[in-house]
Amino acid sequence: MTGSLDGMNETGAPLVEVTGLTKRYGDTLAVDGVDLTVLPGEVYGFLGPNGAGKTTTLRILTGLIAPTSGDVRVLGGAPGQPDVLGRTGSMIESPAFYPYLSGLDNLRLLAEYAEVPRRKVDEVLELVDLADRARDRFSTYSLGMKQRLGVAAALLKDPELVILDEPTNGLDPAGMRDMRRLIRELGSGGRTVLLSSHLLGEVQQICDRVGIINSGRMVAEHNVEELRGEQELVVRAAPREQAQSILTNFLGAGAVHQYDETLRVKVQPEKVAEVNRILVEAGIAVSELHSTERALEDVFFELTSEEKADVG
Ligand SMILES: Nc1ncnc2c1ncn2[C@@H]1O[C@H](COP(=O)(O)OP(=O)(O)OP(=O)(O)O)[C@@H](O)[C@H]1O
Numbered sequence: 001m002t003g004s005l006d007g008m009n010e011t012g013a014p015l016v017e018v019t020g021l022t023k024r025y026g027d028t029l030a031v032d033g034v035d036l037t038v039l040p041g042e043v044y045g046f047l048g049p050n051g052a053g054k055t056t057t058l059r060i061l062t063g064l065i066a067p068t069s070g071d072v073r074v075l076g077g078a079p080g081q082p083d084v085l086g087r088t089g090s091m092i093e094s095p096a097f098y099p100y101l102s103g104l105d106n107l108r109l110l111a112e113y114a115e116v117p118r119r120k121v122d123e124v125l126e127l128v129d130l131a132d133r134a135r136d137r138f139s140t141y142s143l144g145m146k147q148r149l150g151v152a153a154a155l156l157k158d159p160e161l162v163i164l165d166e167p168t169n170g171l172d173p174a175g176m177r178d179m180r181r182l183i184r185e186l187g188s189g190g191r192t193v194l195l196s197s198h199l200l201g202e203v204q205q206i207c208d209r210v211g212i213i214n215s216g217r218m219v220a221e222h223n224v225e226e227l228r229g230e231q232e233l234v235v236r237a238a239p240r241e242q243a244q245s246i247l248t249n250f251l252g253a254g255a256v257h258q259y260d261e262t263l264r265v266k267v268q269p270e271k272v273a274e275v276n277r278i279l280v281e282a283g284i285a286v287s288e289l290h291s292t293e294r295a296l297e298d299v300f301f302e303l304t305s306e307e308k309a310d311v312g
Pocket residue numbers: 025028029030031048049050051052053054055056057166198
């Protein structure tokens with residue numbers, strides 16, 4: 001049933017290509033030289049704290065505001081061009097609907113305006129799991145339902161590219177879970193989704209790639225797995241100082257540091273058994289040894305503090 005909703009790009013060309021994007025509001029440099037590429041079929045997370053420049057960038061991509069400078073291509077054209085708008089669905093900030101009309105009637109109005117066949121309305125309501133409540137007034141919807149109706153509206157034109165600004169913002173945990181599930185579903189159907197978020201765990205859960213923006217500047221663009229970086233080994237051993245010097249000799253000074261009562265060791269996975277062996281052979285008591293992935297959050301703060309250091 002969702003087959004006709006799959007917005008596939010047959011050429012494999014990036015759907016969004018942004019180079020050197022800058023937006024200035026008076027003295028405020030909201031977006032400062034951002035480069036961004038969104039590939040067909042991916043769920044791309046645009047991650048950054050409040051005020052980082054996410055909404056401004058997404059507003060530019062949807063043609064709502066003009067950039068100060070930079071090159072922006074969306075679906076091969078300029079943002080805001082009628083053809084590009086017709087192939088893009090977006091939800092930027094809170095979606096506006098008539099409160100006294102049902103979700104169904106709100107969407108029917110939009111469908112009429114966009115010259116979309118009525119059957120699409122039922123299709124998208126089904127997709128966002130609102131079919132059961134479609135005849136209730138919009139004003140009776142929970143925030144999560146309102147947001148999902150916003151996504152339904154964005155999907156009406158069967159767009160190739162879906163742009164969602166902070167789609168889970170303000171939702172309760174259940175609402176967040178439903179919205180994330182919906183976005184994953186959209187992504188797995190081959191549709192391309194660009195969303196913004198200030199939640200690291202969220203992009204980790206639903207995105208294929210992530211671009212991190214801070215103070216208007218892109219600090220990294222990677223796939224989520226890469227961003228998590230290498231694994232660290234947690235080693236609890238006694239005597240700790242002796243263990244530390246043995247491992248430092250073995251792996252180099254930069255690879256071993258002390259953290260609380262444990263040692264944190266950067267090591268290739270294939271050397272983990274060897275780490276254990278040389279400690280035990282030296283008579284060290286090893287009571288704990290396991291690997292840990294760096295949280296995306298740690299990576300984020302590392303990257304953004306590097307960025308601050310560069311600027312300062
Ligand atoms: N219309 C405007 N006029 C003046 N300054 C603005 C305007 N819109 C945004 N800004 C400023 O530009 C910067 C980036 O804002 P933007 O809304 O893009 O950030 P954001 O990452 O989306 O954050 P949030 O999640 O809080 O919306 C902020 O300093 C903001 O105050």
